[in-house]
Amino acid sequence: MPHDHPDHAGISASGHPFRPDNDTPLTYWQRMEVAVRELLIEKGVTTPAEIAAQIDAMDARxxxxxxxxxxxxxxxxxxxxxxxxxxxxxxxxxxxxxxxxxxxxxxxxxxxxxxxxxxxxxxxxxxxxxxxxxxxxxxxxxxxxxxxxxxxxxxxxxxxxxxxxxxxxxxxxxxxxxxxxxxxxxxxxxxxxxxxxxxxxxxxxxxxxxxxx
Amino acid sequence: MTDTDGRRWHDMGGQTAGPVPLDEHDHALWEKRVDALMVLCSGKGLFTVDGLRRALEDMGEDAFERHSYYERWIAAVNQNLVEAGVYTLAELGARMHEVAARGETYAQVNDG
CATH class of the missing domain: 3.90.330.10 (Nitrile hydratase alpha /Thiocyanate hydrolase gamma)
Structure with a gap:
């Protein structure tokens, strides 16, 4: 299923409601976060797994x-x-x-x-x-x-x-x-x-x- | 406000202000990522919490009023990483342009 869904009416192609945060156009700052994260991963500073683990650790607090x-x-x-x-x-x-x-x-x-x-x-x-x-x-x-x-x-x-x-x-x-x-x-x-x-x-x-x- | 003479804008203890807004929100995934990037990068010695604070304070009061907490944080994280030589401002600009070209939403930028 392609990822273009202009007429989703709140429901994704897989039949789930969209998370509101993920369904709106990215802001300038959200694009910056994606760019910074990708650059940090490409430069070998961190990894997706390390970021996920850090988020889990903070969620657990x-x-x-x-x-x-x-x-x-x-x-x-x-x-x-x-x-x-x-x-x-x-x-x-x-x-x-x-x-x-x-x-x-x-x-x-x-x-x-x-x-x-x-x-x-x-x-x-x-x-x-x-x-x-x-x-x-x-x-x-x-x-x-x-x-x-x-x-x-x-x-x-x-x-x-x-x-x-x-x-x-x-x-x-x-x-x-x-x-x-x-x-x-x-x-x-x-x-x-x-x-x-x-x-x-x-x-x-x-x-x-x-x-x- | 005569009792704040000589202080920078962020040094706001003791000023007058309105009622405390008691609304709260659950942190969005992107906000948690910003927080995680700060913790990881400072843990790796790329910059310190003081470096983050300096960038936040230098943004000025206008940024404090106009942008959300983690919007200001990603800007401050970025500034410190550029200063640390992790990547250049040109690399950041090119990557942001590329991210924008992928689409408008997280689903389209293929970012979860």
């Missing part, structure tokens, strides 16, 4: 990884102490490949709520949690998180008591943060798998709180 780290910190005080002392080493202990980045874990308590941002760009604990959400990279979040964190948190539906101290951590390429949210009440006796299911991505950025059971 999800907030569920961070949730496992948090749940362990909630249930294993010695691990939590190691995590707070050296976030990178503690995550490697759990076999997470977090690369060279310096990961700093900051703990929410009854008195302190932590929030992470990268005001300069988009630095994020991507090797643990995967790629950052779109809003993390916006002008609005980057600008305001350090200026009026409580107002920003309210937009995420988080209202903190007035006496809670808010600490905002500005990430850099070499130093990235993860929030260990406070363990929700009513979770005594839960195992770490059940606890991990309560830990949301946003609760590890500080823009959310963990679910309650």
């Amino acid at each position: 999800t907030p569920a990884n961070g949730a496992r780290v948090v749940a362990r910190a909630w249930t294993d005080p010695a691990f939590k102490a190691r995590l707070l002392a050296d976030g990178s080493a503690a995550c490697r202990e759990m076999d997470f490949d977090i690369g060279a980045l310096n990961l700093v874990a900051v703990e929410n308590t009854d008195d302190v709520h932590n929030l992470i941002v990268c005001t300069l760009c988009s630095c994020y604990p991507r090797n643990l949690l995967g790629l950052p959400p779109d809003w993390y990279k916006t002008r609005e979040y980057r600008s305001r998180a350090v200026r009026e964190p409580r107002a920003v948190l309210r937009e995420f539906g988080v209202e903190l008591p007035a006496q809670t101290r808010v600490r905002v951590h500005d990430s850099t390429a070499d130093m990235r943060y993860i929030v260990i949210p406070a363990r929700p009440p009513g979770t005594e006796g839960m195992d770490s798998t059940s606890l991990a299911a309560l830990v949301t991505r946003d609760s590890m950025i500080g823009t959310g709180l963990p679910r309650c059971p």
